[in-house]
Amino acid sequence: MTSTDHPFGRTTTTLDELHGCVDVTDAKRVLNSIGVAKPDKAVEGFLDQMPTLLAWLDEHGRDYPWRRASDPWQIYASEILLQRTRSDAVADIYPEFFAQFPSARCLLEADEEDLRSIVHPLGFVNHRVRTLREAAELCAEVQDEVPADLEALQQPWRVGPYTARACLLFAFDQPMALVDTNTARIVGRVFDYPLPEQPHKSTRVQRLLDALAPDNPALARAFNLALLDLGALVCTSENPNCPACPLAEGCEYAQTGDV
Ligand code: SF4
CATH class of the missing domain: 1.10.340.30 (Hypothetical protein; domain 2)
Structure with a gap:
């Protein structure tokens, strides 16, 4: 049995559960290593928004x-x-x-x-x-x-x-993160992370997303699908629709950008 009982995996969680299955320490370490300001606040802010992100997937995710x-x-x-x-x-x-x-x-x-x-x-x-x-x-x-x-x-x-x-x-059902140009763009904007030329090939971007992906098959599935769909539908390369985005409260671009 896989987490495909629901096409999106599990779209409900709590902050307590996330703190038990997300590698917050390593995510902060990666952000710190590239000079992102206040990595502690940035990662905690992202975690705070993750239940909202998964709920957004439940409502707006694409059912292929x-x-x-x-x-x-x-x-x-x-x-x-x-x-x-x-x-x-x-x-x-x-x-x-x-x-x-x-x-x-x-x-x-x-x-x-x-x-x-x-x-x-x-x-x-x-x-x-x-x-x-x-x-x-x-x-x-x-x-x-x-x-x-x-x-x-x-x-x-x-x-x-x-x-x-x-x-x-x-x-x-092996929990891990998927990095493509869309998911990389989201973390780039959320954390004001200066992305390299080919972010989908960056081991550091991969490490950051792996740290943020819940170490739980059904939640990891939902986490990845949420980022893939958010990148396709909301956080698009040209015109991100921040007012409609479930990550806006914890997103550096939305808080400081011209949106
Ligand atoms: S708030 Fe805006 S920039 Fe940030 S992830 Fe959402 S759509 Fe992208």
């Missing part, structure tokens, strides 16, 4: 079919389909894709032209077909099972830490 999936192959393959692609486009082909390729073995045995035709609307067809076939080969090696291993999951061509971590989090 892969968020209801519990089968590791469906989750792993979905994350590959989502690479550099709009979620709505993946949702459009999702039913047909998994009707045709319900397992890694089915994908390997299928005619490659069928695979190409189904993923065609997503673009990057050569890239995607190669990655999906290598992922299916990886799973077929171990009797059609997706390996629950961060390194192994990254063996297929162009599968990086984000996809591997998403698979571990959503398919195997």
Whole structure:
């Protein structure tokens, strides 16, 4: 049983519970190391807003079919389909894709032209077909099972830490943080964190988000989905909608920025 009983995981918590499962000390240490002002206040302020963030997810989160999936192959393959692609486009082909390729073995045995035709609307067809076939080969090696291993999951061509971590989090209930440009942008604004050029590749940003992610599978799932959806719907790159944001009270950008 995974935390997919609810597509968002668990969206209710208390400050007391969060203090028991968030690595507040390490989050403060990371912020301190890059010279963020008052890291203690910043982390406590973020923690204060986390129950509101999860409640926001419950009301506004996007209910995609892969968020209801519990089968590791469906989750792993979905994350590959989502690479550099709009979620709505993946949702459009999702039913047909998994009707045709319900397992890694089915994908390997299928005619490659069928695979190409189904993923065609997503673009990057050569890239995607190669990655999906290598992922299916990886799973077929171990009797059609997706390996629950961060390194192994990254063996297929162009599968990086984000996809591997998403698979571990959503398919195997391993609490951890997902860092992409959206989630990095949120922490950059909330903490007035001077983000590096490629924040999604920064080990320090990863460490900060790992420290903030609750060490509890259902809460970690909700935490990550909340940040992903907040980055897509509210804290957008151009026009963040701070008045509608559940993090506004603890957000440095909202408190000091021109919003
Ligand atoms: S308050 Fe504004 S800047 Fe801060 S996280 Fe929310 S939308 Fe982004």
